[in-house]
Amino acid sequence: MSRIAFCCVWLVLPACFAQTTTLRPDAAPAEDPEMRAEAVRLMERADMLTTPVWPANEEFVDFRVLQPAAGEASEGSMKIGVKAPANKRWEFTYGTYKFIKVQNGSEFATFRSESAEPAALTSVRRLVPVFQGRFEPADMIRHIEDSTVDGRPARCIDFDTLKGDQQQSGQVCVDAQSGLLLSVRQGDETIRQSAYFRFNNASLPGHIERWVGNEKLIEIDSKVVVRTDYPPEYFDYPAEAKIDNACRSFHRAFADRVPQPEPRAQTNEAITVRVHGRVGKDGKTSSLKVLDAVRPDLAEEALRVVSGWTFHPAMCEYQPATQETDFEVRFKGW
Numbered sequence: 001m002s003r004i005a006f007c008c009v010w011l012v013l014p015a016c017f018a019q020t021t022t023l024r025p026d027a028a029p030a031e032d033p034e035m036r037a038e039a040v041r042l043m044e045r046a047d048m049l050t051t052p053v054w055p056a057n058e059e060f061v062d063f064r065v066l067q068p069a070a071g072e073a074s075e076g077s078m079k080i081g082v083k084a085p086a087n088k089r090w091e092f093t094y095g096t097y098k099f100i101k102v103q104n105g106s107e108f109a110t111f112r113s114e115s116a117e118p119a120a121l122t123s124v125r126r127l128v129p130v131f132q133g134r135f136e137p138a139d140m141i142r143h144i145e146d147s148t149v150d151g152r153p154a155r156c157i158d159f160d161t162l163k164g165d166q167q168q169s170g171q172v173c174v175d176a177q178s179g180l181l182l183s184v185r186q187g188d189e190t191i192r193q194s195a196y197f198r199f200n201n202a203s204l205p206g207h208i209e210r211w212v213g214n215e216k217l218i219e220i221d222s223k224v225v226v227r228t229d230y231p232p233e234y235f236d237y238p239a240e241a242k243i244d245n246a247c248r249s250f251h252r253a254f255a256d257r258v259p260q261p262e263p264r265a266q267t268n269e270a271i272t273v274r275v276h277g278r279v280g281k282d283g284k285t286s287s288l289k290v291l292d293a294v295r296p297d298l299a300e301e302a303l304r305v306v307s308g309w310t311f312h313p314a315m316c317e318y319q320p321a322t323q324e325t326d327f328e329v330r331f332k333g334w
Contacts, residue, residue, distance in 0.1 A: 001133050001161060001170060001186060036141045039157045039172075043134055046174050046181040050130045052202035057082050061128050061222040065120045067215070072118055078125065083230055094121045100238040106246040109237035119289045120218070122276055128222050129204050131184060131191050133172075138162050149173045149182040150194065161186070166270060178203075187272075188213050199224050247316040253279040253323045256310045261301065265333030271295065273302040275327045281320035283311045285327070302329040 061078035068074050073095030081089045086106070092099040098113040135141070143158040153176035161168045170186040180203060183192045195206035208220040237243075273295075277288035285306055290299040306327045314323035 001135055001139050001159070001172070001184075031140050031142075035144055036135075038144060039141045039159070040135055042144075042155060042157065042174050042179070043172065043181075045179045047132045047134070049179055050132060050181070050202055050204060052200040052204070054082070055200060055226050056084065056228045057199075057224055058227040059129060059222065059224045061124070061220060063124045063218060063220045066217055066219070068120060069118075072120060076121060076124070078128070081227070081230060081234060083228075083235065087235060089235055092117075092121060092125070094118050097121065100241070102235055102237055102241070104235065104237075106248075108244045108246065109241035110244065111238040111241045116287045116289065119276065119291050122289070123210065123218060123291050124220060127191065127208050127210060127218070127220060129224060131181065131193060131205075131208070133184065135159070136161075139170075146176065147173065149175075150192075152182065153177065154182055180205075195221075197223065200226065247321065249315075249317050250321070251315040253283070253311045253314040253325065256283060256312055258309045258311075258327075259305075260330050261305055261332075261334070263332040267333040270330050270332040271298060271334065273298050273329045273331065275302050275306045275329060277306065277325070277327065279311045279313060279323045279325060281313050281322060283313045285309055285311075288327075298331055298334060301331075301334075305329050 059078070059080040061080075063076050063078075065072070065074050065076070076092070076094030078093075079089075079091045086103060088103045090099070090101040095118070096113065097118055099111070099117065101108060101110045138161055140160045140162060141157060142160060145156055145158075147154050147156040149156075154173040155176050156171055156173040159170050159172070161170060168187050170184070172181070172185075173183045174181055178196075180196055181193055183190060185191075190211040192209040192211070193205035193207070196203040197206050204222075204224060206221060206223060208218075208222070209216055210218040273290060275288050275290050278286050280286055288303050288306055290302055306329060309327065313320040315321060
């Protein structure tokens, strides 16, 4: 399943550890075309219901990290103001970390109290204001059934994602009456959305949770309001800000040498660890961090592996540029 966080700030993907199993070619039953069409319809409807026309607005987010990393805070907040498509302000606070960014036309003024954003904050900003997704050709629809989610009647779609010789199970549940997305599970990760509220011509979730296995890692409460009466100083540049200009022609970095860890045993199970970081102008990775380290032993090894990867750097107007991105490390038999 392709995951899209529809947000006026970033278009990004949630990240976690995901467990997969090897799929034998003769083990996959044929997909029912009518069942797939119904699954696609349910997901497309859920996305449509949560895709508003965005007027000038202000978004408020409070979040709690239930298992913060050593030295990190358990709570944080985000505030995003949009006066016009090219006039915006972002403010994130998490413990001692402070981030403020103001856009005025093609110019951006950015202040960071620390060079690296905490991993928990990276995970949170990828989940708001709403999770959206779509089924890809690699997703095989297995079953659709009536169920309940948090006491509400739901339609749940069981599917498998097939990537090479790997198979990952998942489930999507939508509200049987409203059609809104209630939960998405892919591998060990589950995203739950509830407390929907009306915003302009659509609905957005007021409460979002992120689980890995049976452990809840993040709780988010958010609201978005239409706002046009911003005070003049709201979009002032922050003190000590770094000034940049938008890139008019941008080409993403692509892999040069990205070796995966050697398998340790002949097994049908693999674990994928996603690492967030940067590809520098020299094509080397930096500022690496694992998101939600459920397996600390693999987290440390994943950082070591990715630190040795090399890329052709991103290009901004045909000049090397830094790009923030995610990396996947697959451990088989570990």
